[in-house]
Amino acid sequence: MLQLALDRLHARGHDTKPTLSYLVHYPKARLNRTLRTLKLTPKEKALKAEAIQQHETQMLSRRRFLAHARDTEDFHLPMAPEAKHPHHPVAAGDIARGALQLRLKLLKPALSFRDAKLHVVLETLLEGSLRWTLKMPSKSAKARIHCAVTGKPVRWASVRITGRHATISLPAMNAVPLTRIFVKLEKRPLFFDIAGWREIAVDEARRPKLHFHRHTSAHPHAAE
Known part of the structure; x- marks a missing residue:
């Protein structure tokens, strides 16, 4: 839905930036993705760890969830639309x-x-x-x-x-x-x-x- 909003702004003459996507939960199936890795600053990493700890009801294993506050974040370029997608419902x-x-x-x-x-x-x-x-x-x-x-x-x-x-x-x-x-x-x-x-x-x-x-x-x- 973000892409639709950006498309409308672009059509009206506004300067829009390219977008990056990310996966919240990695699927078992291998996806053809073009990765872009961003390095976090110590402040950004600490902020992410703090945000993770706010989800108290999901903190079944604090060590496991805090491991997601890594030094880098993997993003990927938006995938091209397809008629068929065997790994999607x-x-x-x-x-x-x-x-x-x-x-x-x-x-x-x-x-x-x-x-x-x-x-x-x-x-x-x-x-x-x-x-x-x-x-x-x-x-x-x-x-x-x-x-x-x-x-x-x-x-x-x-x-x-x-x-x-x-x-x-x-x-x-x-x-x-x-x-x-x-x-x-x-x-x-x-x-x-x-x-x-x-x-x-x-x-x-x-x-x-x-x-x-x-x-x-x-x-x-x-x-x-």
């Missing part, structure tokens, strides 16, 4: 037949979509920014899509669930052409979500083209 996404088609796969230890929510952010050329949220049903069914800003229902989605897999079709005909798509499956087994936001690639070749026509009307002059 939103495994695939595409625009087909006027709908945003998503394939979800729950990662262990999650076993059910119960109490999960799907969040979608669409950046469009005609309607601006759209923020949708959908409460996942426990079995295959139609599910209401609500506007995340107003809370009002906006349309229906089709959800098909088979075990730890789900296919979701969200009507998006009125939202095309799309410029950017962000999705997140919110589900918390314990303290944190199973995954964060990810961007789905927009296929430029399949994006509908806009054609603007200038209409002129002739106004005949009255005969003198």
Whole structure:
């Protein structure tokens, strides 16, 4: 979401700086990341250690958690948006037949979509920014899509669930052409979500083209 805000500032002529990303919890799967390592000053390292100790409810092992206050911090360049991501619960996404088609796969230890929510952010050329949220049903069914800003229902989605897999079709005909798509499956087994936001690639070749026509009307002059 930070990148969207920076994009808007850049479009308005403001000077924006490149951003770096970081991983809170390292996944078991190896990710293709371009690392940037920053060295902390003693003051910055002490400040991080102090911040860590404020999370008293999570300090099961003080020594283990304070070990994260290291001399260096690893960041990485933002990853390019992809249609498929096998290590994310939103495994695939595409625009087909006027709908945003998503394939979800729950990662262990999650076993059910119960109490999960799907969040979608669409950046469009005609309607601006759209923020949708959908409460996942426990079995295959139609599910209401609500506007995340107003809370009002906006349309229906089709959800098909088979075990730890789900296919979701969200009507998006009125939202095309799309410029950017962000999705997140919110589900918390314990303290944190199973995954964060990810961007789905927009296929430029399949994006509908806009054609603007200038209409002129002739106004005949009255005969003198």
